[in-house]
Every structure is written in structure tokens, then in C-alpha cells.
Amino acid sequence: MVVALAPLGSAMVEGWSRRDVELRSRLVFRSIRDQVAAGLVAPPGFDLGPFFERLSEDERILGLGFCTEAGTLRYATRQWPKAITCASLKRDRTDSFASVTDRGRRIHVSVFPIAAGPVSGHLLLLHDLAFADERAREAQFYTILSVIGVAAGLGLLALAMVLALQRSWVRSVRTMVADMRNRGVLDAAPSGDSPLGRELHGLLEELRVERTYAEGIHVEWSPKTLHRLLMEELPGAEVLVVSNREPYIHNRVDGAIALQRPASGLVSALEPVMRACGGTWIAHGSGSADRDTVDRNDRVPVPPGDPTYMLRRVWLSDEEQDGYYYGLANEGLWPLCHISFVRPTFREEDWRQYKAVNARFADAVVQEASRDDPIVLVQDYHFALLPRMIRERLPRATVITFWHIPWPNAETFSICPWREEIIDGLLGSTILGFHTRFHCNNFLEATDRFMESRIDREHASVTLGGHETMVRAYPISIEWPPSALDGQTPIAACRAAVISRFGLPADAHIAVGVERFDYTKGLLDRIHAVDDLLTRHPEWRGKFVYLQAASPTRSKLGAYSALQAETVRLAEEVNARHGGKGYTPVVLSIRHHEPTEVFEIFRAADLCIVSSLHDGMNLVAKEFVAARDDEQGVLVLSGFAGASRELSEALIVNPYDTRSMASAIDAALRMSTAEQRERMHLMRDMVRQRNVYRWAAQMLLDAARLRKRARILAGAA
């Protein structure tokens, strides 16, 4: 009996250990994937080697390396086992695992596909399996001991042994969990049919729920799952959002009140989240009928007709708007953070107004908070000082700040006269989020250069004056399924409607661009590319139309009005060169377009061009993908938009390179429907899974974890 049971026990333990290692590898991979991807496309001279070496200091990780698509091993850590080569491993499009023996030592190899822009390959993660052998030996030992005990009639002793064994497993899982908690992530729990004890199951179930949310595994993020997460992880929490732009604008048009949904990526991302979570959204009341639609506390329930949350409007005078919004935010910080070669302007008076308006919003937060520990989601570069102001007045608040635009390198940021104050203000946050790890790193560099603070690069946090701020990447997204898709007619009908509305040729190949009239979006570069296309490929004349839907924005500013005028001039020039006899190659629609019309335009298009010169994320790219439930249409996307990191099946272009952008448009026009379907299918999958509910969930889960930790520390104190 002993002989029969011992190998069985060893095999079971071996199986569990292997699953442990696979789950752990997946966890490690997920937590470093973005950094590795950023490293792969970093400028020449950057080396992932030191980063891999640091990770391999972990007791169980034996090594890390990267196999190029051509099968060359790069960045392999020291002590790399000779037996493991790229050629000897299975490297395909899904994760795979293997076990290799090198000089008598058993090694577990995890192979993960990874792609970053044009670079792709596989990340290799090696784990020493010695611990599994040790575990198996232990299990064998206890099994034999138990059987002998039973045989000798020492039932009591056998029971004690089983309990001891169980406790040792629980302890080892606890240690593993603590280790992972220290790293800020948790691995998956074994399935419920695992033969572990009840205590262990309870513990693992708790972890499973938390980790399932944390990693987004098996969770189709939706309003429902986000809501459930709030209820389970942050019960009773009060959510407040602060942004400059409001989600619903009431305007007076011909004496009647008209509702407008602003052209704003921030609003399209956050609004569905607020519908799911409820709470209060504090924003500048900018509409001409906004004051007529609020109650005496300046509040209005929204969405109109089906309210789920409260909009609290803050009124700003013209001087305040000029200084805070047009001045410091849009003539100073906006060009400072975007590399689009428009000189930032910094004026003392603008800074004064910026501080005053941030303080006014801090007052509004304190007024709206009904508890002393709300979760406040502060949005964007309009409110760099607000997190610190909230921290001072509501020290127990969890402040999650999201910076929707890029953060420049420290050298560029250094030209801001109030750089220290801005960083200090942001470090009042509990969590500070950017779209990409690259922008997080830029922020940490700037903090390192200008502040007397402690930076923990391992955990990506900054401690200033005893307060710690986590700096994390949360790639923003859109709702899925998008509400603007509701009630859309079939593709052919959308096409017919757009052709008739904009007077396009009936059989036109249609390219579209949809955005605010902003100099960061590369509108002129795109029209230059259309010009080049029609010059080098005259066969497209009469057949190809570029429709640009552009909403006027920040028009008070010279750079914006000049861009609008130049766009109109350039379009006329290109039309004169290539058009005629009723054919207009570049059609401009300069007005506000409601989301449903934008989606109709997307559905009518053969391709969509997003040619941002620099963009934090760019949600238009994701909206185009979401609009195409027919899995047709090609996305031509700038490599300088954050979205290009996720939508790698788009045709990625450099908008400064007119010739190659024209070639990409040509390639898009000629792409087979089968290839379009394949690319669109993958991109839609990506946007569906990494939707905006997941974006919000990741931040809220991190917040929940920090709140729990703070409670434990307070209890211990």
C-alpha cells in the first residue's frame, strides 16, 4: 500500500507545483509586459538586460531572456542554462510551457509571445523546479509516515500528521501570497476541486476574487462587473469625479434648451463609468443654459431622462477661464506636454488664476463629500494642484489622479516655471495614473530631478513628506459595447446617409478623420498625405474622398484659429490641384458632431486616419474599431498615439513622413476584405477586453488595496 500511494502523492504534488509555477510565471509576465514592450522599442542604447537581472534576483526565478522572431536569444540573464535555446522551444502565438533538464537540474520554461510596435518575439521566463522536487519528497515522506502510523493503529498520530501537513501547505501558500502582495499583484488560486483543506480553500477563494478582478482574467468588464467590484471591494464608498469639461452641456439655441455631448475623449471614457458607479461629477458649467437647468445647489441629475449620477457645476468668470483654462492649461501645459513644436507660454497671471480655480474646485469637493474618506477621481492637466489641496482638507480621502495627456521628459518639463509646485500638487494623490509606463517613467524622472523625495522604482511610488503616491499606467479605453452603436443602421445605409449628407460620389472610397481642431492631431499632415497619394496614384482621382469631421475647439487661442484657417486653405489648394467637374477630394465638415453621427461616419468609411503628432492615448482610434461590427475597414494610426501600443493590427504610420503615410492610405485602399477582417477582429477583441470598465476597475482595485492596507496599519498603530 505504501509503495502504491507514495508515487501517487508525488505525482499530485508535482502537478500542483507545476500549476503554481505556470500561474506565477503568468503573473510575473503580466506585471512586466508593458515595461518589456517599452524597452523593446526604446531608442538604441537602451538595454533590457539590467531590468531582467534585477527580476532574476527573485529566489525562484532562474533567468529571463527574449527570443527575437528570427530565433536569436537577447538580453539573457547571466547564468543562462546552455540547454535552453530559442530553437529548442515551441514559440507560437499563445503562451506555452516546457520542462528542460540542464546538468541534472530541472527547469521550468515559460514562453510568452510579446509585441511592441514593429518588434515582436517571445519572453522566456525560467523557474527552478528544485522546490517541486523538495515538495514531492516531503509529500512522499508524510504519506509513508501516515500509512505506517495507520497500520500501527496510531490513528491519532496519523490525524496529527495530516493536520501538520495541511498547516505547512497553508503556510507556504500564505508566504507565497504575502510575497506577491508585497509585489502588488496576486497569482491565481488552484481550482475548487483541489484536495486542499477547508481553511486553504477559504483563503484561496478570497484571493481568487481579488486576483480575478486585479488581473481581469475571466472578467468581461461591463457596467455590471464594475458595479459589483465597487460593492464588494469598496462597500459604501463615495465616488466623486472632478474634470474641467462637463459630460452634458445645456445650451440655449433659438430660445430653446439644447443638450450637447462634448467632443472629449475624457468625457466619452468617464461617462459610462459614472453611469455604472453613481456618485457626483464636479465640472465647469460652460453651457449658455447650464445655470437654468441646475437646482439651488448647482446640481443636475444626469444622464437626462435616466439619471444615475449627479452633475455639480462650478461657475467660472471670463477672467478665470482665460487664465486657468485658455492660459495656463492650454497655452502652457498642453504644448509643454505634447511634442508638437508649439511653444508653451507661461504667464504669472495665468498661474494665479490656475491656483485660484483649483482651490475653488477643492471647495466643491469638500462640499460634495458626505464622508471624510471619499474616492476622488481627479482628471487631467487642469487640476495639477487639486490633489494636494484635497489631501490637506480631507486627509483620509483616496485621491486617484489621471493625467490624460503625455508627460514629457524631465528636460522638457524643466522649462515650466512652476514645475516644483505642479509635481508637489500631483503628489497629494494616492494614485497617479498615466496612459503608458513610458509617461510614468518620465514623471518619476522629473520628480527625481526637481523634488526632495524618495522614489521606489520597484513599486513605482514616490514618498514626499511622509505621504506615498503610487505612479501607475492605466491605458484608458471606451465603453463596450458603445452606446453610440445603439440604433445604428446597417453599414450600407450608413454609407448612403453619409454620401448624401456630405455630397460624396456614390461609389467613392471613403477615408475619414474625426477630431477636435487641435494642432496635436496632425490634420495638415494628413491632407498633405492625401495630396501625395493623388499625385503619385492619379488612378484614385475621382474615386477617393477624404472626409474630415473637425469640431472647433479652444478657438480663442491663436494657434487654434490659425490651424483652422490653414486647414481650410490647404484643403482648397489640394481640391484645386486634384478635383474638378464635381469631384472634391478633401471634404471638411467643421462643426460639432454628436457621437451617433460620428459612429455613422465611421461605419460609412473604408478607412480611418488617426495621425496625431503626439497623443496620450487617442480614443477615436478605438471608437472606429468599436463602430465596425462588420469587421471591415482599415485603421491608419500614428505610432505617436498611445493607442498604437494596443492596436498593433492597424497600419502604423509616422505622420511626419508624408510619403509613407500616403503609401499606407494606398495600402489600406487596396487591402483585401479577408485581411481587413483578420486585423479588425483582433483589434475589436483588444478593445472589448480592455474596455473603459477595466480601466476604472484597475484603478479602483488598487485604491481598495491601499485603503485596506491603510486600515490595517491604522489598526496596528
Ligand code: F6P
Ligand atoms: O486629451 C486631453 C483632453 O483634456 C481630453 O481629456 C479631452 O478629451 C480633450 O483634451 C478635450 O479638451 P477640451 O475639454 O479643452 O475641449
